[in-house]
Amino acid sequence: MxxxxxxxxxxxxxxxxxxxxxxxxxxxxxxxxxxxxxxxxxxxxxxxxxxxxxxxxxxxxxxxxxxxxxxxxxxxxxxxxxxxxxxxxxxxxxxxxxxxxxxxGPESGAMEQLGEKTKARKIMQSADVPIVPGTTDPVDDPEEVVEFGEEYGFPVAIKAEGGGGGRGMKIVHDPEEAEDQLESAKREGEAYFSNDSVYLERYLENPRHIEVQVIADHAGNVRHLGERDCSLQRRHQKVIEEGPSAALSDELREQIGEAARRGVREADYYNAGTVEFLVEEDPDRDPDEVLGPDANFYFLEVNTRIQVEHTVTEEITGIDIVKWQLRVAAGEDLAFEQDDVEIEGHAIEFRINAENAANDFAPANSGTLETYDPPGGIGVRMDDALRQGDDLVTDYDSMIAKLIVYGSDRDEAIDRGRRALAEYDIQGFPTVIPFHRLMLTDQTFVDSLHTTKYLDETLDEERIDEAQAKWGSESESQPDDEEVTEREFTVEVNGKRxxxxxxxxxxxxxxxxxxxxxxxxxxxxxxxxxxxxxxxDGGGSSTEGQEVSAEMQGTILEVNVAEGDEVESGDVLCVLEAMKMENDIVAERGGTVTEVAIAEGDSVDMGDRLFVLD
Incomplete structure (x- = not known):
């Protein structure tokens, strides 16, 4: 070791x-x-x-x-x-x-093969793993997108080879969108993965997102640790993950798990990883039914790393995945056979994001943990790095903690989740805890009939507003003027803290x-x-004219204007990435650009000045 x-x-x-x-x-x-x-x-x-x-x-x-x-x-x-x-x-x-x-982690060559989606699709095809109809070579011409849509039907998904979690993915609903969406997907791929290569897939209308945790050693032993259901998503970002899936029959579960093992073995892969699949949901399925062995499932991608939701698998298998990552990297062989892996009970993970779900899940731009009192008790696990009094760091992802609950079955896990979320007290900035509490009372989620599109297309947003009003807290932290006698200094010597x-x-x-x-x-x-x-302390300045400010924290992907340019109302001034989504920043009225305060690649906070127009 x-x-x-x-x-x-x-x-x-x-x-x-x-x-x-x-x-x-x-x-x-x-x-x-x-x-x-x-x-x-x-x-x-x-x-x-x-x-x-x-x-x-x-x-x-x-x-x-x-x-x-x-x-x-x-x-x-x-x-x-x-x-x-x-x-x-x-x-x-x-x-x-x-x-x-x-x-x-896995060997760099295997990472490179499975990290690029077109190469991964070829590997999975050779391992007889079902894949969504799509291209296995990069696409550069919008006409290729149109031809693909005409053959397989619209909508078409354009995906960045290095992407994941919705980043670098654009949906083309008709031929007129092909050129703009292709350009946007390539731009995101270059900005985030230094790879503007993209490919095409048929866009499934009613998919569930099912992923299989795998672990493999240098001797070629490959084990799967069961599946997780990550179908509750917002803009392709997972919100709540659980395992095992309540929607799968045991026969279908076994088919998907073995497909994951075949694909990983074909790639000569070792260490931990996750093989993700899309499973076609039956829109007419009753809550007391499950998807049988004839249901269609397709390979989506491989994540060549530990996953946020690895905790779910640890709870239902009793296997410490991170320890096995370290052991495999140190040269140890897996000490258990596939038949030794037993799935017991049910676990649910709630991502605790510093976001206001009632404001389109806008991330908080500042705050201090005035109160931090996480839940406890039997079947409750907290993965966090926080303590009361910490300032909110807004320069990175908005997830600040993870709450995981375990029960003997899904009903008990949901009940335990309701209790734990009600106990969870965070004051100082908004979080998505009210949204999670809502979902545990939502009949579609409780019946496990939701798909990846449920939150974006079906859930009534007024219910989110009501949950935030009922259970939310948006208190702003106040400066502490109390005199103190104990002080701590951070000293850096040659870069070491x-x-x-x-x-x-x-x-x-x-x-x-x-x-x-x-x-x-x-x-x-x-x-x-x-x-x-x-x-x-951050300084500020005022400038005559119309100031265009950032509405959220993010990164500037593209600046479309320069000083002296004339713009009209609705013109796109720049593209701001926030929460893995591109957002066009547009001019509210026409005028002349007198100041450009940002450049491509800059990180900005909510309220930062971007442009000034006269």
Whole structure:
């Protein structure tokens, strides 16, 4: 087993990996950006290293900085968690080529093959895994989209090869949309995955999203750990995940699981991964019926990493997937056979996002955890990295925690979820807890008749508003003017973080911010319950004319105008990505662009000035 693992991630998944390491007797190293210097994963780790500014491209996506941190810390392995660089085959190869450092994940070549959707489809075809009708070669011409739609029917899905979770996917409903949607999908693919290659698939009208957890070792042993149902989605983003699926018969469940094993074995894959499928739902199915062995299911994609919802599988199998990731990476063989995997009970995971579901799930742009009181009791698991008093970090994904409940069956899991969500008290910014409470009273979800389109196309939005009004809290955190006598400093020496605690008696604390030390020195593990308080002031300015501001936190994908340009009402000024969706920022009235305050690739917060028009 390894001596020290660097976790190339942040937040709850970083803490999740670190907990597994600690149980295995392995020391841990955190990396953090300037925005995360006081975050929970930094407090938890044995060591922590600063890898750059808040912008992910300059920190968590900086491959060289992360590998350098591993070298400085003498870490002998890197675990990527999920997101950021977790599915980046180039980064995996870089780690593989770094002497003395092991990549905790699949081999980079397998990642590259399965990460690019057209290559993955070919592998699955050769393994006799059903695939959705589509192309196996990249598409560049809008006419190809039109021809495909004429052959298989509209709508058509255009998907980025490196994409996932809806990012880089565009839907073409008629031939007139082909050119614009193709361009948009290619742009997203280039922006997020450095790969503008796209392919086509028939867009299924009533699909369920079923995924199979797999784990494989270097000796070629492949096991599947059952399926998860991730059909409750908003804009292709999973919201609630559960396992096993209440919609599948045992025969269909076995077919899908074995298909996943065949595909993974065909790709010479090892370590953890998830094979995702779309299962065609029967719109006339009764709640007491299940989908039989004749139901159509199709390969969707492979996620070559741990999943957010891996917790569901851990609860129903008793298998610690993260520990097995580490063991496989260290060269151990799987210690259990396929027949040893037993699925018992039912588990549901609720993603706790800092979003207001009643405001189109808009992410919170600021806040402090005035109250953080998570639920407990039998059958309740919390994966988080938070403590009361933490500031909300808005530079990254809005998910702040995960609540997982387990029951002897689905009914008990739902009842336990209702209880746990009612206990969960978060004050300081809005969360989606009211939405989750609503869903556990929603008959379509309770009957497990929902598809991936249910939230976007069927659920009455007024019910979300009512739930937010009934159970939500949007209190804004207030500055704390109370005098304090204990202070903590964050000191960085050669990019490594240390905590220094001081006491001042008989005088108010002075906000000195962080201290950068240029000299050498030593430090010890930060105290987990503690942490330092920091604040920053952002300056503002006023400009004559109409100011166009960001309505949400996100990243600028494209700037369409320059200073001096004349624009009309409705013209697209720029494209802002937020929550993995492209949003056109348009001019509310005509005028002359007198200021362009942003550039392609910039990260912006809600309220930031983007343009000024006269």
């Amino acid at each position: 390894f001596d020290k693992v660097l976790v190339a991630n942040r937040g709850e998944i970083a803490v999740r990996v670190m907990r597994a390491c600690e149980e295995l007797g392995v020391e841990t190293v955190a990396v953090y950006s300037e925005a995360d210097k006081h975050s929970g994963h930094v407090r938890y780790a044995d060591e922590a290293y600063n890898v750059g500014p808040a912008r992910a491209a300059d920190s968590y996506l900086d491959q060289e900085a992360i590998v350098d941190a591993a070298k400085q810390a003498d870490a002998d392995a890197i675990h990527p968690g999920y997101g950021f660089l977790a599915e980046n085959a180039d980064f995996a190869e870089r780690v593989e080529n770094t002497e003395g450092v092991t990549w905790v 240390f905590e220094v605690e001081l006491e001042e008696r008989g005088a108010p604390a002075i906000d000195v911010g962080d201290v950068d030390a240029s000299g050498g020195g030593g430090g010890q593990r930060p105290d987990r319950p503690g942490g330092s308080d920091g604040s920053s």
